[in-house]
Amino acid sequence: MDYLADERKKAEFDVDEMKIVWAGSRHAFEVSDRISKLVANDPGFRKDTRTMLARKELFKNTLRKAAYAWKRIHDLHLSEEEASRLRFYVDEPAYTDLHWGMFVPAIKGQGTDEQQKKWLPLAYKMQIIGCYAQTELGHGSNVQGLETTATFDPQTDEFVIHSPTLTSSKWWPGGLGKVSTHGVVYARLIINGEEHGIHGFIVQLRSLEDHLPLPGVTVGDIGMKFGNGAYNTMDNGVLRFDHVRIPRNQMLMRVSQVTRDGKYKQSDVPRQLVYGTMVYVRQTIVADASCALSRAVTIATRYSAVRRQFGSQNGGPETQVIDYKTQQNRLFPLLASAYAFKFVGEWLTWLYNDVTQRLQASDFSTLPEAHACTAGLKSLTTTATADGIEECRKLCGGHGYLCSSGLPELFAVYVPACTYEGDNTVLLLQVARFLMKTVSQLGSGKKPLGTISYMGKIEHLMQSRCTVQKAEDWLKPSQVLEAFEARAVKMAVSCAKNLSKFTNPEEGFAELSADLVEAAVAHCQLIVVSKFIDKLQQDIPGKGVKQQLEALCGIYYLYLLHKHQGDFLATSYLTPKQAALANDQLRALYTKVRPNAVALVDSFNYTDHFLGSILGCYDGNVYPKLYDAAWKDPLNDSVVPEGYHEYVRPLLKQQLHTAKL
């Protein structure tokens, strides 16, 4: 029986068409739908006991699943697109993510043609397994501060890789702890006593015969991480080198080269390309944020429609908690954010592909913007998604705290995204630097392009005032864009003015960093809003689909406007009355979306296997499933628990004087 059938009947739009919008294309939908069912129906990919397994058992099970997935990919002749969907629906972090997601891209992006020819075929066949070994015990954010050394030995034509201090131990790389045979290791290049900065080196770590560490290599897992199951399926590792020798041709040499006679040569590509793998992965993290958030929102929305509390009239049913305006005000902006992040993710993938093509044609002009966008949007979307998953847990009341709700594990797996691939604050400071540079160049005749083109309208934006007179005026895209542009430009200019008061710009930047981060957030929110609005300019078929997306877009920007009202009011673009009208419009949009809420999460097309949540199951039959699951918990295997006779019974039977009291 479908307990959510009434909700589904209320939908005012074509769910099947929305599924295609969400997937990105009909083809993408078909692939995704087929692979999600394949995974859901295969007992080899079961994951329902994951949160109860001890680490060793959990890890071994992950190794089994990764090998099984690889076998399925081969047996079924899956394409790269299908394989990547399979990984997504298997839904378990594994060493293979780092192999495919960072090791291979690092060689592709930073290796010469010759190096790619040698290493990629081995990696593609998984005859070697690699990790990305950059972070150390003492330094993660400050990449220039890494201590591992790679010293060129001209006698033997080798690099000597060494960990000179405890803090230089590599620490965190996924896949390193127990599986990787190789790593792209980042180290300070030293030639003839002279330092040349951080470079990547392909280093073999373990024997391909018996998997033992090679001489001079000390390697292991760094230990349990946050949550049950969760990221503990990954072997994040520690690694030390004791003068390990590798051939000279194992330095990744696309960006710079070391010749046989020890000369250091920089090619015409910018040295920042050494950071290129991070740009790539940040872009994939943005594309993934909408998936994690939409998953939590599906659970919270379905459960909010099932759950009833208070408000029974004349013995009738109580109120569905989704009908409380407070619930809507917490849930619907998250639903809207999931869609917003999907569209900005699609756009960022386009931007990334564009910059990659330009780099191949030696056009490096858009690299700073690509860095700022990937860094800023990675920060914005992961922060909002991690906070959003936790909010969804609270939206499910007490039951959200059960592992069987799926939300604790989802949060625990997701939350490190705020830290890995760049701590979110550190990344926003990169965006702020980019913004300050842009403001400082405004008078120079250099026209700001792309996501900062609005800075070119600075004179207009500094003076313009909001013209909204009634709540519906907030539905005009041009009005909304101007509000977000005026806020972003004014916050950036205010920071730039304050910075100019310092004689030492670095000191000023440090002192004003909290304000700079806020300016960066305003800029990134403008990007998300503008890409959502751009999406709505496209032809979107299907009854009512565009109207729902328009409502969600409105909820996204009006919620931001309400939340950051202080910024908008402080920059004098808005009056308090206009801000209040925005809030009126926001409430009206909640009412519009309410009957469509369940159908809007159905449009994500997630299987019950993928959701892994009793509260979020498609049929909404929550209570019997919760009840049954409780009895299946291993603690309920016996009526009297182990330990009762040792620890509880003696207490009950004790004969203390105090017992008389």
Ligand SMILES: CCCCCCCC/C=C\CCCCCCCCC/C=C/C(=O)SCCNC(=O)CCNC(=O)[C@H](O)C(C)(C)COP(=O)(O)OP(=O)(O)OC[C@H]1O[C@@H](n2cnc3c(N)ncnc32)[C@H](O)[C@@H]1OP(=O)(O)O
């Ligand atoms: C058959 C097929 C099967 C397929 C199966 C599919 C399998 C699945 C595939 C994929 C799965 C998904 C994969 C993803 C998994 C993700 C898991 C996550 C694992 C986590 C990994 C990590 O965390 S790796 C380590 C990441 N570390 C960081 O991010 C460090 C953060 N710090 C930095 O980035 C930099 O150091 C910092 C940006 C802070 C710069 O510091 P600073 O010292 O100021 O910089 P400096 O070096 O001096 O340079 C300044 C100059 O350079 C510009 N700049 C900085 N960074 C970049 C950059 N990245 N790109 C371009 N430019 C950059 C900066 O703006 C300055 O410019 P100017 O001002 O001088 O112009």
Ligand SMILES: Cc1cc2nc3c(=O)[nH]c(=O)nc-3n(C[C@H](O)[C@H](O)[C@H](O)COP(=O)(O)OP(=O)(O)OC[C@H]3O[C@@H](n4cnc5c(N)ncnc54)[C@H](O)[C@@H]3O)c2cc1C
């Ligand atoms: C689950 C997980 C997987 C990972 N996988 C990998 C991997 O595969 N390979 C790899 O190489 N690394 C990996 N990492 C490491 C990760 O990239 C780093 O942890 C991350 O870059 C943050 O660096 P940090 O730990 O040095 O944090 P820190 O920089 O020490 O941050 C600590 C605090 O200081 C603040 N801070 C730091 N610098 C500044 C500044 N300049 N201004 C203001 N505030 C600042 C930060 O905001 C933060 O609040 C992984 C980490 C995790 C958690």
